[in-house]
Amino acid sequence: MNTIYILWLRQLKRYFRSRSRILGSLGQPLLYLVAMGFGFGPIFQKAGAGNYIQFLVPGIIAMSILFTALFSGVEIIWDKQFGFLKETLVAPVPRFEIMIGRTLGGATVSTLQGVIVLVVSTFIGFKISSLSMLSVVLLFMFLIAVLFAALGTVIASLLDDMQEFQLIMNFLVMPLFFLSGALFPLSGLPTALSAVASIDLLSYGVDGLRGSLLGISHFGLHIDLLVLTITTLILFTIGSYLFSKIKI
Amino acid sequence: MENNIIEVKNLTKKFKDLTAVDNISFNVKKGEIFAFLGPNGAGKSTTIKILTTLLPPTNGEIEIDGANPVTQQDKVRHSFGIVFQDPSLDDELTAYENLEFHGVLYKVPNPIRKQRIEELLRFVELWDRRNNLVKVFSGGMKRRLEIARGLLHHPKIFFLDEPTLGLDPQTRNHIWNYISNLNKKENITVFFTTHYMEEADKVAQKVAIIDHGKIIAQGNPAELKAQTKTKTLEEAFLALTGEKIRDEDAGSQDFLRQGRRMWHR
Ligand SMILES: Nc1ncnc2c1ncn2[C@@H]1O[C@H](COP(=O)(O)OP(=O)(O)OP(=O)(O)O)[C@@H](O)[C@H]1O
Ligand SMILES: [Mg+2]
Numbered sequence: 001m002n003t004i005y006i007l008w009l010r011q012l013k014r015y016f017r018s019r020s021r022i023l024g025s026l027g028q029p030l031l032y033l034v035a036m037g038f039g040f041g042p043i044f045q046k047a048g049a050g051n052y053i054q055f056l057v058p059g060i061i062a063m064s065i066l067f068t069a070l071f072s073g074v075e076i077i078w079d080k081q082f083g084f085l086k087e088t089l090v091a092p093v094p095r096f097e098i099m100i101g102r103t104l105g106g107a108t109v110s111t112l113q114g115v116i117v118l119v120v121s122t123f124i125g126f127k128i129s130s131l132s133m134l135s136v137v138l139l140f141m142f143l144i145a146v147l148f149a150a151l152g153t154v155i156a157s158l159l160d161d162m163q164e165f166q167l168i169m170n171f172l173v174m175p176l177f178f179l180s181g182a183l184f185p186l187s188g189l190p191t192a193l194s195a196v197a198s199i200d201l202l203s204y205g206v207d208g209l210r211g212s213l214l215g216i217s218h219f220g221l222h223i224d225l226l227v228l229t230i231t232t233l234i235l236f237t238i239g240s241y242l243f244s245k246i247k248i
Numbered sequence: 249m250e251n252n253i254i255e256v257k258n259l260t261k262k263f264k265d266l267t268a269v270d271n272i273s274f275n276v277k278k279g280e281i282f283a284f285l286g287p288n289g290a291g292k293s294t295t296i297k298i299l300t301t302l303l304p305p306t307n308g309e310i311e312i313d314g315a316n317p318v319t320q321q322d323k324v325r326h327s328f329g330i331v332f333q334d335p336s337l338d339d340e341l342t343a344y345e346n347l348e349f350h351g352v353l354y355k356v357p358n359p360i361r362k363q364r365i366e367e368l369l370r371f372v373e374l375w376d377r378r379n380n381l382v383k384v385f386s387g388g389m390k391r392r393l394e395i396a397r398g399l400l401h402h403p404k405i406f407f408l409d410e411p412t413l414g415l416d417p418q419t420r421n422h423i424w425n426y427i428s429n430l431n432k433k434e435n436i437t438v439f440f441t442t443h444y445m446e447e448a449d450k451v452a453q454k455v456a457i458i459d460h461g462k463i464i465a466q467g468n469p470a471e472l473k474a475q476t477k478t479k480t481l482e483e484a485f486l487a488l489t490g491e492k493i494r495d496e497d498a499g500s501q502d503f504l505r506q507g508r509r510m511w512h513r
Binding site: 006017018083086090092200 | 301303321325341348352
């Protein structure tokens, strides 16, 4: 057993032990799916855009991964406040390894969350267009998860207490979600909104999922993959740097 | 000096314009029990954080078991165990898992790790509770678990920052028994802080008193009492540091401390 593994394992244990967290993080995607999916479905259909549930599911999967992953990164603030972070920081291990273990743990949990939402969606009528793409679907889920777990680490390294958490939710997470094309198609948008959507990293995640699950993609799967990989590496590097500078 | 395990020379730590630690020097001998005493905000925890690589010093030279905490962090980190002033356990893990986590981080290999965890959990009388989540533990149980954890990797130096904060007399007594035993049995060096002077009087072989970031007296408890012509270490402490209450920035444990201070007077 090594450092990365034990930190990864800790994230998993914490997740599975908190039943309220699992239920909470499943409840929200389901609410969106049912309320929006069935609510807007008829209009979407009339506009000739096809089945809204089909369109919405990849967006909601991306959303649930975004929330869980970002939260797992931001959890560092909790560890700071409840003191456990000190225990890891005085240990004779490179902080880089701590960061990798934590991030991979958070990403694993979030990917799992995405898979659960996908499975549940099939019960309300979602159809995967090609099963052979499932490994690509998983890859995209994992990339989104690592990306936002790393972003969470960056944020947590910069903030000191949980009060600022609400601020992050309102000014970062919600815009990331609403502007990403999770809920609406990116083609034919007003220029300004379209520009914003194309700098929203979640857009590429949603697009990648939609591309691999349904075979329709706005940017193209290669672009999605490229953008997500590069930004994940960048954020991961920034995150490890900031994490290595954390002082108690 | 060969047999000094901690050497601190002219250590200073500034936070912006506040000098928390002001040019202090002291040595701790191998196997010694050393009490670092001082009023609230004197700079005790800051000094410990510097010695244990958590904070960089502004100035001064430090050697921990022959290594420099600024440039040889890993070496220093291997050499000590620590109980922080504030809690530092993972509440969502069990007692056993907290120790396991520590053992893996400190690369204690497996058959030995299991054995050592059991030995220490029995030592602090938590073996029966090993599979309980830490969040259901009382303050005293958590403290004992932190002590077990700090010892898991056989450190040469054990730092304890107010290990008995907020504990009842029975538990405090218990904890000092463990620590004295350990010191005798394994010759582990103990560096601790406390606000209970009678604890320091009983267990410490050497005492340093710090006030406003400066060390104002050092010696064994008998010497300090003689120097101030007092009968107890508490009286000596008050004679040296004055009766005025400190109003330095409140730390996280401030409420506890306020309560305790009123109780004491
Ligand atoms: N990170 C920090 N930034 C700014 N000031 C700090 C910081 N940490 C400590 N201080 C200040 O340094 C001084 C010494 O604090 P320290 O925690 O070392 O005191 P202490 O002797 O441990 O006191 P206590 O008995 O209350 O624990 C205090 O005035 C405190 O406010
Ligand atoms: Mg302190």
